[in-house]
Amino acid sequence: MSMAGSPDAVPAIRPGETLGSIGGRVEAIPLAHPSGRRWWIAFAGALALLGLFAFTLGYLLYEGVGIWNNNNAVVWALDIASYDWWIGVACGSLLVSGVLLLLGAEWRGAVNRIAETVALLATAAAGLYPIIHLGRPWFFFWNLPYPNTYNLWPQFRSPLLWDAIDIVSFLVLAVSLWYIGLLPDIAALRDRAHADATRQIEAVAPTRRIALFKAQAYGILASGWRGSAAHWQIWGQAYRIVALLGVLLVVSVQTGASVMLAGSVMPGWHGTLMPVSFLIHAVLSGVGVTAALVVMVRVVYGLDALVTDRHLDALARLILCLGCASAYCYAAETFDTFLAGDAAGRGVLVRRMTGEHAPAFWTAVVGLVLPPQLLWSARARRSPLVIAAVGVLVAIGAYADHVMILVVTLTQDFLPSSRLPYGEDIWGIATFAGSLGLFLCLVLLFVRYFPALSITQTRQLVAGDARGAAPGAPEVGALRHDAPLWGVAAAFLNEAELTAALQSLASLRGRIRLDGYGPVPMPRTIRALGLEGRSILPYALGGAVVGGAAFYGMCIYATAYDYVFLIGGRPRFSWPSFVVPSVSFAMLCGCLAVHGALLVLNRLPRLNHPAFHIPGFERATQDRYFLAAEVDDGAEAARIERRLAGLPAGGGRPLSVTRVPR
Amino acid sequence: MDNGTADDRPPGLATAQLFTPGADAIYRLVLMTLVACLVALPVLGAGIVRSNYVTGVGVAPSQPLPFSHKHHSGELGIDCRYCHTGVEKEASAGIPPTHTCMTCHSQIWTGSDMLKPVRDSYAQDKPLVWNRLNKLPGYVYFNHSVHVTKGVGCSSCHGDVTSMQMTYRANAFEMQFCLDCHRAPEKNLRTPAEVWNMEWKPPADQASLGPKLAERYHVRGGERLTECGICHR
Numbered sequence: 001m002s003m004a005g006s007p008d009a010v011p012a013i014r015p016g017e018t019l020g021s022i023g024g025r026v027e028a029i030p031l032a033h034p035s036g037r038r039w040w041i042a043f044a045g046a047l048a049l050l051g052l053f054a055f056t057l058g059y060l061l062y063e064g065v066g067i068w069n070n071n072n073a074v075v076w077a078l079d080i081a082s083y084d085w086w087i088g089v090a091c092g093s094l095l096v097s098g099v100l101l102l103l104g105a106e107w108r109g110a111v112n113r114i115a116e117t118v119a120l121l122a123t124a125a126a127g128l129y130p131i132i133h134l135g136r137p138w139f140f141f142w143n144l145p146y147p148n149t150y151n152l153w154p155q156f157r158s159p160l161l162w163d164a165i166d167i168v169s170f171l172v173l174a175v176s177l178w179y180i181g182l183l184p185d186i187a188a189l190r191d192r193a194h195a196d197a198t199r200q201i202e203a204v205a206p207t208r209r210i211a212l213f214k215a216q217a218y219g220i221l222a223s224g225w226r227g228s229a230a231h232w233q234i235w236g237q238a239y240r241i242v243a244l245l246g247v248l249l250v251v252s253v254q255t256g257a258s259v260m261l262a263g264s265v266m267p268g269w270h271g272t273l274m275p276v277s278f279l280i281h282a283v284l285s286g287v288g289v290t291a292a293l294v295v296m297v298r299v300v301y302g303l304d305a306l307v308t309d310r311h312l313d314a315l316a317r318l319i320l321c322l323g324c325a326s327a328y329c330y331a332a333e334t335f336d337t338f339l340a341g342d343a344a345g346r347g348v349l350v351r352r353m354t355g356e357h358a359p360a361f362w363t364a365v366v367g368l369v370l371p372p373q374l375l376w377s378a379r380a381r382r383s384p385l386v387i388a389a390v391g392v393l394v395a396i397g398a399y400a401d402h403v404m405i406l407v408v409t410l411t412q413d414f415l416p417s418s419r420l421p422y423g424e425d426i427w428g429i430a431t432f433a434g435s436l437g438l439f440l441c442l443v444l445l446f447v448r449y450f451p452a453l454s455i456t457q458t459r460q461l462v463a464g465d466a467r468g469a470a471p472g473a474p475e476v477g478a479l480r481h482d483a484p485l486w487g488v489a490a491a492f493l494n495e496a497e498l499t500a501a502l503q504s505l506a507s508l509r510g511r512i513r514l515d516g517y518g519p520v521p522m523p524r525t526i527r528a529l530g531l532e533g534r535s536i537l538p539y540a541l542g543g544a545v546v547g548g549a550a551f552y553g554m555c556i557y558a559t560a561y562d563y564v565f566l567i568g569g570r571p572r573f574s575w576p577s578f579v580v581p582s583v584s585f586a587m588l589c590g591c592l593a594v595h596g597a598l599l600v601l602n603r604l605p606r607l608n609h610p611a612f613h614i615p616g617f618e619r620a621t622q623d624r625y626f627l628a629a630e631v632d633d634g635a636e637a638a639r640i641e642r643r644l645a646g647l648p649a650g651g652g653r654p655l656s657v658t659r660v661p662r
Numbered sequence: 663m664d665n666g667t668a669d670d671r672p673p674g675l676a677t678a679q680l681f682t683p684g685a686d687a688i689y690r691l692v693l694m695t696l697v698a699c700l701v702a703l704p705v706l707g708a709g710i711v712r713s714n715y716v717t718g719v720g721v722a723p724s725q726p727l728p729f730s731h732k733h734h735s736g737e738l739g740i741d742c743r744y745c746h747t748g749v750e751k752e753a754s755a756g757i758p759p760t761h762t763c764m765t766c767h768s769q770i771w772t773g774s775d776m777l778k779p780v781r782d783s784y785a786q787d788k789p790l791v792w793n794r795l796n797k798l799p800g801y802v803y804f805n806h807s808v809h810v811t812k813g814v815g816c817s818s819c820h821g822d823v824t825s826m827q828m829t830y831r832a833n834a835f836e837m838q839f840c841l842d843c844h845r846a847p848e849k850n851l852r853t854p855a856e857v858w859n860m861e862w863k864p865p866a867d868q869a870s871l872g873p874k875l876a877e878r879y880h881v882r883g884g885e886r887l888t889e890c891g892i893c894h895r
Contacts, residue, residue, distance in 0.1 A: 147708050151838035194680050219680045220689065566885065607681035607689050617678040 012107035014305040019623040049437020067427040072420035073413035078428030079133040081402040086126030092286015094119035098243035109457030120174040153558035157577040159260035165581040169588035187225035190218035191618035223605035229516040229525040268348035268409040277329035284322040285398035292391035316381035323372020360404035367397020475656040483661035486610035487630040490654035498625040501652030502528040513630040517620040539597040547589020552582040717834035736824030753805040812879040813851040824860040844887040848872030
């Protein structure tokens with residue numbers, strides 16, 4: 001996403017930052033946890049809300065969904081508005097993160113980790129709503145196709161089933177995008193935590209066991225990530241493919257949510273612009289929440305060096321663009337309804353503006369449409385406070401928008417007898433506040449234990465800066481005589497030197513396994529290793545096509561042959577309604593195939609690996625590059641050692657050369 | 663030149679190896695177990711709800727006295743309707759009152775210890791409390807008479823009762839059991855004479871006979887019989 005004009009002049013990272021300093025700044029948050037007191041205060045508040053959630057759910061299970069004051073025509077009250085809002089926030093932030101990744105926006109490192117986290121955690125909050133709003137939540141699985149003793153299939157023509165498949169797929173996609181992006185960063189955390197633990201063990205510190213446990217926990221999460229060039233290659237592909245699948249799923253989920261409304265006969269839910277406005281408001285609220293969190297993390301943890309004015313400016317421009325699109329949607333809907341709409345549609349619009357629930361409409365206008373317009377000012381775009389405030393306001397506006405769309409239409413049913421009053425009630429609000437508590441608790445735990453910014457992607461901004469060669473002749477380390485040999489390893493200051501050294505060993509390729517390791521993706525090393533042709537796209541495509549086709553086939557089999565059931569006059573072969581859940585399921589299967597390819601092609605998980613015996617290898621996730629040649633023959637190893645040690649400066653001179661035991 | 667600074671890089675470790683070689687095996691085992699559980703638990707659950715342990719199929723509960731359908735109906739040849747009098751006319755087939763037992767047992771086996779509960783029941787005018795085998799949920803409407811008068815035999819649901827020493831549940835009356843037949847009734851329709859035949863097997867010409875019987879009984883299959891309101895009224 002190229003930003004025209006001034007922002008390109010502003011660097012996306014403060015000058016002078018290095019691979020090591022970026023890692024140090026970000027890893028310090030989970031490992032040393034500065035601002036602990038403020039964190040605890042915030043966490044206590046979030047926990048209180050979570051407690052409220054537990055209490056509300058307890059009362060809900062005891063009393064039933066009627067506590068939401070929806071025993072009237074407004075059967076979809078705050079529960080569905082909250083669900084739509086949460087999934088909108090999740091979709092929006094996932095879409096932004098995915099699009100930035102696919103477009104290769106270089107500044108994304110400071111934003112997309114938080115966006116992916118918001119996507120994941122908002123999905124967790126959203127995912128609870130469809131379950132708890134069931135009369136009997138413990139039968140939620142009745143909505144899924146499973147081998148049951150009723151000889152029944154779920155109704156594949158129903159948007160309710162689409163929703164169930166959508167949310168399951170979306171959750172898997174959100175977890176995957178988050179975890180795949182996080183994987184190398186967790187490895188970096190593992191190595192720093194390991195160094196910390198080693199220091200504590202040497203000093204016999206009382207917390208040494210906890211330190212080691214922490215390192216091992218990160219180690220298990222990192223699944224043995226070694227930063228090998230081949231790992232990075234597959235990882236980069238996996239990350240982008242999952243982002244693409246996620247972007248496609250977002251469009252399907254959001255337009256599906258609007259089609260669910262359009263499938264009814266209620267006025268005000270049939271505008272042709274509605275799928276677009278759902279998507280725009282989803283993305284706007286997602287960006288709003290993400291921007292507010294980015295600003296918060298920057299302020300609380302003093303990350304001005306990594307989250308620069310450039311990032312604030314980019315986020316602000318994004319909010320401004322989406323705010324304009326939102327204003328357009330509002331204007332177009334009003335204009336179109338008054339000009340060409342039917343009487344019922346006009347009635348709904350008038351009731352939105354002047355009726356009993358008019359505050360929802362005006363909150364939406366004041367939250368969604370007006371605040372983004374502030375960001376025309378360049379000064380406002382550089383002010384963290386303004387951006388955070390606008391972010392929060394658009395999120396509130398998006399919530400009001402959902403309430404307005406649902407409640408205003410539903411309050412006026414077609415039967416005079418169903419015109420019972422509905423008012424936003426205390427339990428509906430408590431449930432939403434509780435789900436907010438769940439979200440905030442998880443966000444705080446995330447900030448506490450995981451890197452809040454993408455170390456890898458921020459490092460890519462400075463990876464080319466590391467130039468020059470080792471200052472002197474390399475140290476050549478010896479191996480204990482009794483240990484069996486795994487190979488010869490060499491350490492380098494930058495990728496250029498590593499690539500040069502690999503090229504000098506090119507004649508060994510095929511006979512001996514060569515690999516390069518480093519803290520960022522290494523495209524040049526991939527070329528030097530001759531691995532550039534590898535692609536996992538066929539796996540992802542295969543998984544998606546097979547999964548989607550299988551689901552589509554199941555829909556046809558169930559609906560047209562096995563469970564023929566006349567409902568609402570729909571045809572036996574209702575092919576268009578099967579497309580939505582099949583697409584969602586295809587994305588899910590493509591994502592699972594990517595995971596499989598990521599693990600199998602990278603030979604992961606592998607917690608223990610001889611490469612970790614390379615002296616100083618913990619810096620392969622920080623600021624060093626390594627070469628490993630796997631030889632078990634002593635004479636061959638000696639030849640390789642001599643060849644590496646003799647390389648000239650600028651032509652692959654290593655910092656050190658060592659033999660590595662198995 | 664990227665050398666880092668002293669405070670932002672980890673000090674040298676003896677080795678970056680955090681795990682022993684054995685950890686790999688454990689980790690992979692745990693991962694595979696989790697994946698296996700993900701697959702196995704639903705399969706296990708589906709298996710358990712279908713098992714006789716849950717459905718009670720084939721399990722004869724204890725009764726106030728060991729009444730044998732095999733002896734009375736199979737060996738002595740007493741007709742089903744002698745005891746279950748409502749089966750052709752009413753929704754419920756009916757459990758016989760003690761008086762029905764006493765029509766014979768006031769004459770034969772009058773001193774039997776085994777039959778003491780029957781005589782006590784008769785003398786005290788208190789019904790025998792049998793343990794019910796086949797229960798349908800309250801939201802299921804079922805009518806015996808319409809089934810037996812339209813060619814659905816006893817044994818189609820209750821199994822070969824005449825071979826049961828102690829009576830047990832022959833089929834789990836789950837929705838799929840009812841629907842299997844309601845979706846294709848012609849597979850199980852019999853001629854009126856065969857309805858009471860406990861050893862009935864579909865004859866060789868059932869494929870051609872079934873649809874004819876369905877027509878004669880005015881049984882509308884598939885669409886009509888699988889409407890929700892047929893059973894859930």
